[in-house]
Amino acid sequence: MDINDIAYLYLREDLTYQEIGDKYGVSKQAVHGYIATHRELWAKAITSVRRQLDFSAQPIGESIRRKRKLLGLSLHEVSEKVGISKPYLLLLEKDKLKTSSYYGQISKYLNSI
Numbered sequence: 507m508d509i510n511d512i513a514y515l516y517l518r519e520d521l522t523y524q525e526i527g528d529k530y531g532v533s534k535q536a537v538h539g540y541i542a543t544h545r546e547l548w549a550k551a552i553t554s555v556r557r558q559l560d561f562s563a564q565p566i567g568e569s570i571r572r573k574r575k576l577l578g579l580s581l582h583e584v585s586e587k588v589g590i591s592k593p594y595l596l597l598l599e600k601d602k603l604k605t606s607s608y609y610g611q612i613s614k615y616l617n618s619i
Contacts, residue, residue, distance in 0.1 A: 517575065523538050594608075
């Protein structure tokens with residue numbers, strides 16, 4: 507496994523640890539453990555991949571999802587802080603709703619971390 511490849515798969519391809527593990531033939535715990543033991547490299551890899559991606563050109567929901575994942579936050583954590591349900595946050599992240607007053611609140615919360 508290569509930390510840069512994992513970061514790319516995680517952010518750009520939007521794969522879960524389980525899906526990344528399946529790709530490498532290891533468990534999701536192995537992927538998590540690998541990232542945990544290479545925290546400093548992981549942070550650099552995430553920063554590098556993030557710079558390669560043009561977040562401003564993405565739909566707002568996708569940008570929110572990527573920012574949440576970049577910060578290592580779960581749907582539950584963010585939805586709880588903002589005061590919405592997990593299913594509603596998921597709809598926002600998938601850009602299934604045309605407008606929502608919560609986009610601003612979510613972005614503000616994620617940018618405050």
